[in-house]
Amino acid sequence: MTSLRRRTLWLVLGLMIFGTALIAIYNFHDSSHEIAEIYDAQLAQNARLLQGVMQMPMQTDQHEQLYQAFNEALSQAGHHKIGHPYESKMAFQVWGADGQSLVHSASTPAFEKPLDNPGFSDLTSAGHGWRGFLLPDEKLGLRIWVGERDDVRQDLVDRIVRHTLLPNVIGILLLAVLVWLAIGWGLKPLQDMAQIIRGRHPESLDPLHLVPLPKELEPMQAALNRLLFQVESMLQRERRFIGDAAHELRTPLAVLHVHAQNALQAPNDIARNEALNYMIVGVDRLTRVVNQLLIMARVEPELAPKTWRLIDLEAVVRETLVELTSWVLNKGLELSLEVQPGSYRITSDGAAISIALQNLLTNAANFSPAGGELLVHLSQLPEGEIQLSVKDMGPGIDEQQLARLFERFYSQGNPQGAGLGLSIVEMIAKRLGGSVMLKNDHAGGLLATLKLPGSASNKLKKTTI
Known part of the structure; x- marks a missing residue:
């Protein structure tokens, strides 16, 4: 999904539907429980009302007349124009002490024998489930059962659920429209930014300044x-x-x-x-x-830190000197390496350091007289930096010209030089977090020093290449 607006909308609606479903499930179970409690209470109440009627002091023939009146009145349940369809789904029955049915409603389930267990019970008759309450009367030896079909309760639960879910469904649809509009309003600053960027001239690289900006x-x-x-x-x-x-x-x-x-x-x-x-x-x-x-x-665009890796700087220096040894010897010079003992494993760009060292050596060789020596020195400083220096035995450089040696295409004392070698070294040093410095050595010649982030110092050893 590529639209932030649709993505946010579906996320909000998904959470709302999930939450509404949880609430509906909870309401369904809670409503079912409360409705069952209310209907059970009504069953018990009806049974006790019927018990009160049956306990009225009457003659034997009057009881018969009462039972007959009950049966005639209850036979009209569900068929009279004044009434309710649920009347036929509610029933009661009374058994005498001898187990004979004294009176019952027309919709009463067919019992093979009188019920024995007092209290609430469930039964099935003619494919319908019934919930009933049996109240024994010890005084008259009667057993009074009052019941109702389960679909009466289920119909009420279904109505409650429908009346609850329908407003929620309509509300979710209405809220979806409102959320869609609200998200669009919320994303308006982002759309404004996109519009400003689209309206900029293709060659404009001026910074963006959006006001107000969220x-x-x-x-x-x-x-x-x-x-x-x-x-x-x-x-x-x-x-x-x-x-x-x-x-x-x-x-x-x-x-x-x-x-x-x-x-x-x-x-x-x-x-x-x-x-x-x-x-x-x-x-x-x-x-x-x-x-x-x-x-x-x-080299310049490839010196980003993402290309760096852990290298052994001493190994890089030795490999570079081995490559240049033949060229230096052909110029009649000697090449030496001094390495201060210690660990030279750093995270940097080995190829770039090799190029910088090659340029420093080439520059030193061009200004060294035949029979001279090029000395490469690798050491660790107390501050934690690593120092790589190249010293030649040439005439040195005028102090006023030292600062200009890093300028591009500036070549002092070498008309055949391109004037880019030291510029490349300076560029590499800066991009690697280090520095490069030139100075005339007190013993003669020029000393070029490249400093890089590194570790601690130790003693000196000398190796002749």
Whole structure:
């Protein structure tokens, strides 16, 4: 069921019908019990009234006349125009001391023998159930039985149930209409919100500000505004990426175009080869720029916490260094790893950390002289953070230029660099809840430090890769 209005209506009606059914069942049993009590009392009362009549002082012949008058009067029960149909469903009978029937109504059940058990009893005669009361008269030796058919009581119970249920059924139908209208009125703010959202311009990402706004819709508006903010941030990243790429690729492409023209117009092979060599260098630089841009575009949206898992950071660092060892050795450099003993199991993104370490090592290798050493240090700080640092043996960076090294496409001292490596490292550090810092080491070279949320500190061990 997709309609909140119908869902709420059926829920309310279901509860009402269930509650009404329980009340009706209770009323049925309670009414049946009370009606049985009243009718039983009437039976006992009629039996005692009849006993009083039978005890009146009379002569023997007068008793015969009384019995005959009873029989003649009762024979008209249910057939006289003044009366009630239930008269034929009520009966009485009186037995004498010798068990002979003295008087009885026309509708009295056929008894094979006088009843013996005093009080209330049930019996069946001619397919009908009877409820009776037997009153013995010890003084005259009489037994007086008064009874009525069960359908008299059942008919009254049925009438009470019908008169109770019919208003309930009509009331439920009327209430269903009222509840439907009430739910529609209650959902009006939600419909207004939907109408406002439908009426917004497709390119509008401004936050929603609905006034007045019910408290129940405040979380929905907050969630929509958060979603709009995330979409706006994503679009800004895409626009910034496109702008950065266009800015960075425009000049190298123009230079390649010039070198291509120079190659075509070269007067000799030497000039042509020189132009082609410039083109190869330009293509290599463009390749590096494109690769870094692709890494940035791929990594940035994938750094959400939902992609994180428990990793062994020391294992991630070692695997990354193994991949880069051949490249570092080919540049005439030595690569070392120092790991402070301890546990480096953290919940983070191992692939992103590996990319950050690769960029730090690439940047350090580009500024290190041949025969130098790249030192990678992994340790735990007392504050609980994990520190991953890369130190080179290069000339260092002017203090005034350190702050700009994280700017996109800013490359200091490396004309072939794309200027994106450290920007990627900073982006990864921020998204993982850490930080990155650059500083000139007092012993020479540049020290790049990446801090990530982690655990406690221990002693140092050194391993040479």
